[in-house]
Amino acid sequence: MSNLKSYQFFFEKVGFFKKVGSVKLKKRYWILLAGIIFYFLAALIRVPTSSVTAGFFAGECIGRCNATDVITDHAIRVDEISNVDTIPSIHKTIRGDFSELKFNVPLLLLFHFTGSFGQPDSHDQGGYILGFKLLGIPFSYDIDKGSEPWYFTDMTDLVRDRLRKINNEILYHYQVKP
Secondary structure (H helix, E strand, O other): OHHHHHHHHHHHHOOOEOOOOOOOEOHHHHHHHHHHHHHHHHHHOEEOOOEEEEEEEOOOOOOEEEEEEEEOOOEEEEEEEEOOOOOOOEEEEEEOOOOOOOOOEEHHHHHOOOOEEOOOOOOOOOEEEEEEEEOOEEEEEEEOOOOOOOOOOOHHHHHHHHHHHHHHHHHHHHOOOO
């Protein structure tokens, strides 16, 4: 009971309660508490998107060094760009039901305005691309492996998995060598 009294004394000294012994918080603490609750709920809530872009880019590279694949419910648009004449670029659209390849993104990701996580390609190591459209508004992020946000730690694994599945679709539909 004495610990409870000492904590109560501390909170009274810093002005946490309006009146001594009262449990009513001041207005600013309610706002702070609401902000913290919104922040954590926004990290937990996953929103569906109309399209998802998964891709990668490489720094010092010869061959297909840039791939961006756009996934919608009914098609995948594959764009793999080569910087060498002997390795052809791929620009294909595969039609089908691909709704299982799309994924939901955390609501908190919409509030990340810088467009990158970490420093992708700062040392020519390349990085991953994650993009999506929500209510017609495009969002795009460059990601450095290991610099995923705490609320979406499997971001690069998810992008890599989608790229692998799309590559399998390309091989199945077009017999194109990756």
